Structure formats: C-alpha cells, structure tokens
Amino acid sequence: MLSIISGDKVKLLDAAFIKARQMRSLDLMENAAKAFFVWFERMFSAIQGEIFIFSGPGNNGGDGVAIARLLAESGKSVKLIFFQDKEQCSPDYQANFERLPSKVKVLSVLDFDFQITENDFVLDCIFGVGINRPIEGVYLEAVNKLNHISCHKISVDIPSGIPSDNILQGEAFKAEHTLTFQFPKFSLLFPEHAEYTGRIHVVDIGIPDEFILNFNEGKFFLRREDISRFHKKFHAFSHKGDFGRIMLFGGSVGKVGAMVLSSKAALRTGSGLVHVQIAESERAIIQTAVPEVMVAGAQEIKKLKSFDALGIGPGWGTEVDLAFYCSLLKRYHKPLVIDADGLNLLAKKPENLKYVPKGSVLTPHLKEFQRLAGEAKDHKERLEKARSFAREHGVYLVLKGAFTSISTPQGEQFFNSSGNQYMATAGSGDVLTGMITSFLGQGYPPLNAAICGVFHHGLAGEMAALKKRRGVIASDIIECVPGTFVELNIE
C-alpha cells in the first residue's frame, strides 16, 4: 500500500534513501526521468509532433532536463525552455544540463514564441513539490499562455503552481495527465484540483513502500494490488451461514428501488441471506424484483442480534419513527452500516450518534457529511473534519466522491483509486451500502469491509463504463460486481 507523505518530507525521504543505498541524488533523478520515459513511450507510441519541455529552476526542472535527454536520444524532436540561467538552478539540474545532447534545442522562455500545435506535447516541469508560494511573473505568464493552447499536456510530479498539500492559490498549469512519482501527492486528490491534474498516474522510481512507511503520516493510497489482502478466504466446505445473514432497512413508499439496488448488490457481493425491512405496501415490488431477498417481519426485527450485519438508510425517508431507529441502534451491538436517510436522521438529532455501535461504517456523500459535521471551506478541511469525526465517534467514515476516503477511529485515512465520474448516478450509493453490509456480514472486520466495498464498487463502475460511459446506471454497476472478483482473482 502506498503511503502519502507531505511534500516537505519528500526531501528527507530522498536524503535518507540515497544515504541508505549509497547512491547520488542525481541517480534518483535519473530513475524518475526513466520512469517518466517508459510511461510516456507506452502511453503515446505514435508521436507526430514536437515535445516542448518547460523546465523550472529546481529538481522538477532537473527531471525535465533529464527527460529531454532521454527523449532526444530515442529520436524525438525536443525543445527545452528554461526560466533561469543554469547557474541559478539546482545542482542536479546543472549536472543534467551538462549532459544534454546537442540535438535538444535550448532556449529561454523570454525568447520563445509559443508556436505550439495540436499534435505537439508540452511537458510541465516548472515546479514540483518544492513550490512555496503562488506563481507570478514569467512563470505565471508562461502558464497562462500554455493553458490557452490546445495540445497534449503532461505535468511531471504535480501541475506547476499547485502546492503538494494545500489548496491552490492563484493559477497553475492545466494538464491532461499528471505523472506523479512514487505516491500521489496529497493535493492531487482534492476535487478543487481536478481541472488541473487530468488523469493521475503513479510511477515507481525505486523507493520501496516499506522505506516510505518510515515517513508515513497515517495516509494511504489503495491500489488494485493491495486489495486481496483485505479479503477473507472461503473454502469448499463454507456454507450459506458463513457468507452471512444481513438485514437492510430502508425503502419508503416510492423509494423501494433503493432497497432493490442495495439488496441485489449485497447478494452479488456474496451474502448468504438477505432480509429487508421496508414499507409494507412495497413488499410485492421487492419480492418481484429480487426473488432471492426475504422481507423481514416483526419476528426478525425482534431477533436483530441473530443477524451478522445491518445496513440502514437507503430510501428510508426522513419520516421514520426516531424511537424505532434508536431502538435498533441500542439493541444491536455489532458494527453496522449507515447511509443516506440513516445519516440525515442522525444529522437532525446528533445526540443519537452516541447509540451508533463502535466500529460502524458511515457512508456519507459530501452533502450528507456537511449535514453531519458542518461546512468546510475546502476539501482539505473536510478531510480533517472526517478524520476528527471518525475518531470522536469511533466509526469508519467513508466520504464518497472521487478518491473516496475511509477515515478510521485510529485517525488513519485510506484513499481509494478505483471508479470514475460515470458512477455519479442515482442509486450508486445504495449499491455501495449493500456491498459493505455484505462484506461485514461475511465476517470481515469493518475496515476490510469498507476497503473491499469501496474498491470493488469502483472497479465495477469502471467495468460498466467500458461499454456504457455516461450511460452507466446503478444496475449496471451491480451486474459488474461478480466480474470484479474474477478480475482481482478473489475466490
């Protein structure tokens, strides 16, 4: 699992790593440039245009100079545009400058005419994690000009102008792709920066994850290769009971569809038995739509404890009898999942939060979280609030959106990498509730249930989007859930 560390620690990390390996910082820069080069060749095999590399005075600029050499040596037409005289640049920048082949055309930004056409590439190596103030002067002018030119645009490590751990002040380079080294810089995960980062790619430059862990600040980035370790193993003798008995509460009149989606998603995620508690008048709908589901009666509600997990809220409405809701929370002592109206009801009467069993998983989207925890001025503050909320209430807080975050009662935060914009569709959250409840019911610890739920949900969304793009609906996500187990090789 990748650790996300702050920009000011990157220098310490580099220093410790090169010392431990007895290598030079220049070698690490070479690793970074090579990692970029390999990625670039794979992404853009048939390059027709010219490659313009804008290189700032620090080591991000140094990466640009090394990349210029590698690209030129492979036969590409490369122009290097610099901002400062070599003598004012970092030592590793200077060392790479000395190694530039003569076929790289080098010119000052002051002499550059910005004649760049659609097929050309701009590589943004102006500033990386060392930026310490908003860009201005020649840097701002160049960035503004580049942002108005249409061509292929790639930022190296981070779009220049964006601070690695904070919200952008002023302007920054707008990339189509950001290739970031070793781990995603924290601010790349903020919605405020989506129009600058484009697609984010993480490449390894040779520093092992265990090494970076020494600098960890409790933030982790979840990737496909991390997921199988959070799964439970089943075997040939496993029976229906091992896959869990769960109960879902929701589906008021006119909103029973939410329960159809949640319960179906739970079954597709592997639940052995799924009960739903819904408005009596809606019973026929769900039993027709999902014949595998059972509708709970008074008997089951009485024997709440016999269920392995509960999921509360999808389509429940806010007219629910609060006394009934509180009695559920008080009588059930295992972790459960709360979503949608289950959360809205808690936001209306926060004093009831104390009844939520410890270790429960709460899955608000941004608006629901705002109702629960109050307004945040930006995503950074929102994530801090999420962290405090999870700690204070002893719950796992799943804040849904791009890079869904999971905050734990211990103060850690996990960021998900699967999913896409096409999942922002009605019922997508109900599907997630069903999935996380299903994993909880199968005996997964709450963190594992949340991680697996969020990752598989996102992956199912990616698979659905392959053929349907913006036409994806929540039912398509459910249909793709079984395929995610195949894709990740989970038995």
Ligand SMILES: NC(=O)C1=CN([C@@H]2O[C@H](COP(=O)(O)OP(=O)(O)OC[C@H]3O[C@@H](n4cnc5c(N)ncnc54)[C@H](OP(=O)(O)O)[C@@H]3O)[C@@H](O)[C@H]2O)[C@H](O)CC1
């Ligand atoms: N482990 C890794 O990931 C590696 C990453 N590498 C690359 O190195 C950069 C970080 O390099 P660094 O030199 O620390 O920082 P920058 O290149 O971002 O630039 C810092 C210089 O820019 C000046 N500065 C800062 N902000 C501004 C501004 N707004 N306007 C003008 N100048 C600015 C600053 O100097 P000051 O004295 O003026 O503050 C610095 O000179 C990382 O992002 C990767 O790309 C390594 O290649 C290998 C390992």
Ligand SMILES: [K+]
């Ligand atoms: K950059």
